[in-house]
Amino acid sequence: MKYLLIPLLAILAGCSTTVPVANKFPEVPKRLLETCPSLTVVKDDVKLSELTNAITANYQTYHGCANTVDGWIEWYNKQKSIFDKASKN
Amino acid sequence: MWIIQHLPEWVFHFIFAAGVIGTIAGFVLSMVPVIKKYGIPIKVISLLVLALGVYLEGALSDNKEWVLRVKEMEAKIAEAQAESAKENVKIVEKIVYKDRVIKEQGVIVKQYIDREVVKYDTKFLPGGECEIPKEVINALNASAKNQAIPEVKVEAKK
Numbered sequence A: 001m002k003y004l005l006i007p008l009l010a011i012l013a014g015c016s017t018t019v020p021v022a023n024k025f026p027e028v029p030k031r032l033l034e035t036c037p038s039l040t041v042v043k044d045d046v047k048l049s050e051l052t053n054a055i056t057a058n059y060q061t062y063h064g065c066a067n068t069v070d071g072w073i074e075w076y077n078k079q080k081s082i083f084d085k086a087s088k089n
Numbered sequence B: 001m002w003i004i005q006h007l008p009e010w011v012f013h014f015i016f017a018a019g020v021i022g023t024i025a026g027f028v029l030s031m032v033p034v035i036k037k038y039g040i041p042i043k044v045i046s047l048l049v050l051a052l053g054v055y056l057e058g059a060l061s062d063n064k065e066w067v068l069r070v071k072e073m074e075a076k077i078a079e080a081q082a083e084s085a086k087e088n089v090k091i092v093e094k095i096v097y098k099d100r101v102i103k104e105q106g107v108i109v110k111q112y113i114d115r116e117v118v119k120y121d122t123k124f125l126p127g128g129e130c131e132i133p134k135e136v137i138n139a140l141n142a143s144a145k146n147q148a149i150p151e152v153k154v155e156a157k158k
Helices: A002-012 A048-087 B002-006 B009-029 B036-115 B134-145
Strands: none
Touching: A048 B036, A048 B134, B002 B036, B009 B036
């Protein structure tokens, strides 16, 4: 009976259903890997213009970071659709 | 299947052909009186070789199909990688453009502040007519650093 296992195993070896091709993880643009900078803080004796400038700089930082996040969302959606299309058999 | 990778294709065709010829020969030769006594062993061996041949032919054909599928998949992946790289370029271009717009708008606002808001600096200086309350500075800095404001005690809800 145990000798029957050998031909059975040989037969089973032909039963794989997945194509042995690995898909590489897509590259991420370096710009998206930049971390968000810290926000600007002000001194206690700040002038009104300096305060406004600091607030503006912080808003600008926010917009920059939002741009990065939007980029990540777009990157994910695009890469997912490309991956799904390539994975279809 | 490992055997397909190690043996040339003609070996499988040969086994199959040998099986077919042997089976036919087994039936034909069993009619010849001298060889008749070997008829059954010839038939049995030939049928076993034929069965192995059929199996190996099937495996060979299946393997060829898989090789085709692998090639097809590799082509698809190469295409996807090219498309992915193209999309990355588009995304980076879009981000860089938006970054430039943000920077330019920031410069415009800064110029405006340095031209218009600066006029009110003396009015809002510490000890001036409309001094900026320390609480405003505290609130802004605490928000910027994402920290709690030390002076304000938040009472827990009962």
